[in-house]
Amino acid sequence: MPTSRLESRLGRSLRATFRWSACLIVVAACGDSGSSDDAGIRGDGSVSDAGTLPAKPCEPQPAATPSPARCSANPEDTSLPPCEQWAKVEPAGAVCSDGSQYKFFINFTTRSDNLVVMFEPGGACWDYESCSGGQRGAANPHGIPDDHMSNAQYLNLLRRTDDNPARDYNFVFVSYCTGDVHAGDKVATYADPAGGPALTYRHVGLANSQKVVDYLAERFPTVPQLLVTGCSAGGIGALQNYAFFRNGLTGTQCGYLLDDSGPSFHSDGNSKQLQAIVRTAWNLDTLFARLSAAVDVPEPDFGTDFGRLNTALADHFPSDRIALTAYRMDFNYSLYSYERFFPGSTPADIHDYFWQDLQALLETYDTRANLGYYVPYFRHDNCSHCVSIPPIDHDTDIILTMPWLGSEISAAGATLRTYVEQLLDDRQPLPRIVEMVRPDTDFTSEELRMCLTPDPSD
Numbered sequence: 001m002p003t004s005r006l007e008s009r010l011g012r013s014l015r016a017t018f019r020w021s022a023c024l025i026v027v028a029a030c031g032d033s034g035s036s037d038d039a040g041i042r043g044d045g046s047v048s049d050a051g052t053l054p055a056k057p058c059e060p061q062p063a064a065t066p067s068p069a070r071c072s073a074n075p076e077d078t079s080l081p082p083c084e085q086w087a088k089v090e091p092a093g094a095v096c097s098d099g100s101q102y103k104f105f106i107n108f109t110t111r112s113d114n115l116v117v118m119f120e121p122g123g124a125c126w127d128y129e130s131c132s133g134g135q136r137g138a139a140n141p142h143g144i145p146d147d148h149m150s151n152a153q154y155l156n157l158l159r160r161t162d163d164n165p166a167r168d169y170n171f172v173f174v175s176y177c178t179g180d181v182h183a184g185d186k187v188a189t190y191a192d193p194a195g196g197p198a199l200t201y202r203h204v205g206l207a208n209s210q211k212v213v214d215y216l217a218e219r220f221p222t223v224p225q226l227l228v229t230g231c232s233a234g235g236i237g238a239l240q241n242y243a244f245f246r247n248g249l250t251g252t253q254c255g256y257l258l259d260d261s262g263p264s265f266h267s268d269g270n271s272k273q274l275q276a277i278v279r280t281a282w283n284l285d286t287l288f289a290r291l292s293a294a295v296d297v298p299e300p301d302f303g304t305d306f307g308r309l310n311t312a313l314a315d316h317f318p319s320d321r322i323a324l325t326a327y328r329m330d331f332n333y334s335l336y337s338y339e340r341f342f343p344g345s346t347p348a349d350i351h352d353y354f355w356q357d358l359q360a361l362l363e364t365y366d367t368r369a370n371l372g373y374y375v376p377y378f379r380h381d382n383c384s385h386c387v388s389i390p391p392i393d394h395d396t397d398i399i400l401t402m403p404w405l406g407s408e409i410s411a412a413g414a415t416l417r418t419y420v421e422q423l424l425d426d427r428q429p430l431p432r433i434v435e436m437v438r439p440d441t442d443f444t445s446e447e448l449r450m451c452l453t454p455d456p457s458d
Contacts, residue, residue, distance in 0.1 A: 051369070071083035097201050102208050184204060274337050284303075
């Protein structure tokens with residue numbers, strides 16, 4: 001969900017929209033005894049769980065009939081969007097928080113019928129302070145520009161690099177401008193505590209996401225492999241909307257979800273206060289009702305426990321492969337989740353709250369063969385947040401030649417790229433990997449300051 005000052009630095013250098021070894025454990029059973037510091041996680045470094053295959057792995061097949069033309073390589077043909085170039089789509093009736101026209105972006109190819117749907121990151125807001133551009137707010141409050149994709153082309157799971165395991169897929173970028181992690185259904189009015197004009201804010205991300213589903217359903221009668229992903233607000237947005245894309249694209253054969261740094265935690269833990277506030281602020285009951293119909297789970301289950309969605313998806317789509325990735329020492333999503341609800345907390349406290357919630361969720365993931373996770377410990381840049389974005393280099397702004405740097409878990413011989421390769425290969429088990437610690441894992445004082453006090457002007 002979050003944005004940060006380090007994300008802001010990355011965003012400015014790219015004109016981006018989100019301004020925004022060690023002891024390795026491949027976890028088999030998070031409920032086993034561990035140390036007092038890492039309760040519930042085995043700490044001897046010897047436990048290994050490479051994951052298991054479902055009883056009937058999915059086998060993607062080519063389309064039985066020729067696919068409809070979705071793009072054109074002829075620049076003179078304006079009846080279709082250009083192949084392998086970004087084009088905007090402006091669905092009727094879809095709006096951003098300020099009432100401006102909502103836009104999402106497509107980049108189609110003739111290489112395959114496979115499809116990546118990527119949800120944009122960029123924070124969240126739920127009151128006047130945050131929605132008016134306060135310390136921790138949401139991206140794109142003034143709408144989506146036509147050249148939006150010039151700011152996001154560097155994301156690792158788009159068609160920028162041969163290091164992308166999904167480089168031959170069609171791409172859809174679900175823009176974000178509603179402050180509700182792509183899931184709200186409410187036009188809110190926030191009073192200015194200082195007595196100024198009230199702020200009208202349209203938390204309508206759920207309806208906008210459905211417009212994307214409807215558009216794609218007309219153009220993709222067959223999808224051998226569908227990957228839904230995103231980081232931060234885009235990660236939880238991908239999780240919450242996965243069933244709607246999976247069901248709405250009726251020709252989908254094999255489905256995959258990669259939730260990067262946007263976990264939906266259980267509601268009996270430290271995230272309970274945040275969850276209660278955003279449920280009302282964004283009217284998430286509409287989301288819960290639609291999810292209930294989509295995955296055949298009683299609606300109250302989702303309101304009682306936000307973490308229930310993880311197993312609901314795994315059970316309803318038993319051949320799909322669903323994975324979570326996040327840094328163990330995330331200091332961005334964690335700040336959004338706890339900083340305002342636990343006044344006076346130290347950075348160490350914030351990390352503890354996050355780790356407690358994350359452990360509980362990993363225990364849940366261990367109960368399903370088609371749920372996996374990849375949890376590296378830490379990286380210095382971007383507040384140790386969003387595993388799937390390129391790392392920042394303070395001399396060159398960003399490292400495009402080594403886009404997965406910082407995501408490696410060296411003791412496992414893995415990076416997030418190799419994990420995504422395995423996620424998309426139904427012939428392989430879906431591993432569960434947690435890196436408990438690695439050397440040089442403290443934020444510098446400057447990094448810590450920037451994570452704690454993001455620039456409200458960004």
